[in-house]
Amino acid sequence: MNRLLYFFLLTPTLSIRRGSKKPSPDGEGWGEEIQKKNSNQTGFSYIEVLAASFILAVCITPALEALYSGVQGSSIAEITTIDLFLLNGKMEEMLSTPFSELSTSAATSGPATPSSYSDVITTTDNRQLSRLVYLSKYDGDNADGDNDGFTGTDDNLVWIKVKLDGTAYSVESLVSKYK
Numbered sequence: 273m274n275r276l277l278y279f280f281l282l283t284p285t286l287s288i289r290r291g292s293k294k295p296s297p298d299g300e301g302w303g304e305e306i307q308k309k310n311s312n313q314t315g316f317s318y319i320e321v322l323a324a325s326f327i328l329a330v331c332i333t334p335a336l337e338a339l340y341s342g343v344q345g346s347s348i349a350e351i352t353t354i355d356l357f358l359l360n361g362k363m364e365e366m367l368s369t370p371f372s373e374l375s376t377s378a379a380t381s382g383p384a385t386p387s388s389y390s391d392v393i394t395t396t397d398n399r400q401l402s403r404l405v406y407l408s409k410y411d412g413d414n415a416d417g418d419n420d421g422f423t424g425t426d427d428n429l430v431w432i433k434v435k436l437d438g439t440a441y442s443v444e445s446l447v448s449k450y451k
Contacts, residue, residue: 382406
């Protein structure tokens, strides 16, 4: 496509004098009958400018669409980054809470009910997000043999899950009491 544009822009305009002969049979071409237009004329013809404008429009449209998609993708990535930062911040807060407090709260809440540690936070882009915290005792050794981590009771193991309400983002961890 670039060659076509260069052809239109760089090819000199030729004219043929009236009464010129046709090309000779020996393949020499038009000979002296072809001459350049006045060499003092500069610039482009209307057709050349129109063709170049059309080619530019056809080439620039997909490029602008690609840039628009990139801008949308960066805003989605920014929101995701903020959400994950808030999620991990709450998990770090929970991991720094003394084990005795987590264990007491886990005994009263369970894996399906948000605990009292849940909160609502306003993000830098003015969204209200609920950070739901789930706590439960965890059966790490499967002592009851049912392969369900939430039915047994290991006094030294607490399961923590922090979830952003309205999103698919959540993190989970196990906290143990060192003996």
